[in-house]
Amino acid sequence: IITDLWPHRETGSEFVIERLVRWNPSMGLFDEQGNLLGWCLCMQTGLMASLGVIEQRKGYGKLVVMAFAKKLAEMGRNLYATILVENEPSKALFAGLGFKPTKDINWIRNRERKFSLDTLRRALELVDWDYYYVAVMCEHEALVLDTFKKLNVRVGIGRANTVYFLPKEEALKFNVTVPAGLRLGSLEPGHAKIITDLWPHRERGSEFSIERLVRWNPSMGLFDEQGNLLGWCLFTQAGVMGSLGVIEQRKGYGKLVVMAFAKKLAEMGRNLYASILVENEPSKALFGGLGFKPIKETNWIR
Template sequence: MEVQDQLKAIPSNEWVLLRDIYKRDWPRHQLAYNTIQNYINWSALDPRIKQLQILGFDDSWRENGTCVILDRYQMYVYTVEDSNKSLKRALLLVDWDYSYKMCCIPMRYHPTFQEVFATLSIDLLWDHPCVIYELSKEDSLKLDLNVPKGLHTEKLSIHHATFANEVWPHRCEGSEYFLKRLAAWNPSVGLFNEAGQLLAWCFCWPNGAIGPLEVAKEHQRKGYGSLMVKAIAREVANAGLNCYGTAITGNAQSRAMFEKLGFRLVDGGCFYARNRSRKLVEYDR
């Protein structure tokens, strides 16, 4: 009798082994390394964290690192395999009845995703190609903040995440809790006036990249966005990481900001996408 192909949860005590596979060809796979390390950190803070799985194949993840990370409605996938063969095998086994936000997926995987979507008749809500920028931790620490008089920066708290979610253009079911975890567990920074009003803010994604970054509507075009990028870059550098940022390919304003601050364009790029749910689920948009 033929054994059915299965994705299985990789035990959390083996996530370090998975992470270290992504040291190969450093820093090519640094975002993958950062993502797995993020969930190692989070599971240490909350060993019983719900709706988080890192899935792989028993017969191969220790060699090719192929994994699917499902964190509530968010999905990250990685492999060091050039052929993407095991990646396709894994994606075909994902339960696509649920709606996932595919986050910062390396663009070299995009054809494989498209093949799987066509095979399984998966309907996408959106699919955005993006560019990736990088600033080394050494250069990040050299950034001069120049905070305007009367303003100050400090780490965001959970209640700031609630406000940030209310005005976030990409908010969805589950996003408020997601931002709360970023505020509580990852580097973050807010810009405040003397009255304590939040003027601009920036979180740090699970993969270590900048975002979400927002400036209150009434305070836009004052340079606060660039200030937040510099502030979060320093925080990330103090954690020992290079700083990454993404921008939709056609977003000239964001790209110009990164380039003005000295970020370099990383080859390959990435994409973000969201599939439509095929049944009644908790996270559906």
């Protein structure tokens, strides 16, 4: 709806607006039937923008702006709005509420530089490689490693993985049945130490990284009646299911966790990806048995 009525829409606008709505604060005005009458978004730059209404001269815009500004202020934010210089009605609305102009800027679109391996190389050379990184290699692995060599970046570990894929439509069909005495739920930051201690690929900083994934990303844990952790799976920084683990083998805990987590992610609108070490035959068999298909080979490097 917002995209269809936005005068500055272009290819990809609906995707961008949907992402802003999912991830950022927003404000809408609705009638009794739930129909959208007015809206305002918080842009990726932190500015109030994309103010719109279904009908003009009803006071909807002012109401939305006031409510949204108060909501953002209650979150501890100062308020900024970006308005086209020729948009006199919006400038008058915001000014009437006490907003003051602070600076003039330009928004630019459609500035395009054709992709080439040279642009990728230049981008890699801009990264501060003094920090520690975990990266998933792509089809340009040779170029990346050549750049590392030029910059004297040492690659500590390279592990070959197979990436598996399952469409969300298939995951939504999973029938997840939890045995008596067990329950499924999201992990807590305190579980990071248990997971790290049992993770065969742990290294310095692993507990911090795992705790951060648990805090910020979806996760799935299997627990007994006392709340003890029996199995888990994380959503990694690369957007794939990973770090699957269980306390006891051959109990079916891993399969249960994967099915529940895949269904949870599918209900969030996500297709499913999993990255599995090429030598990890049990995990490959588990995911393959649930309908995941191998789609590419990749390397994780540290």
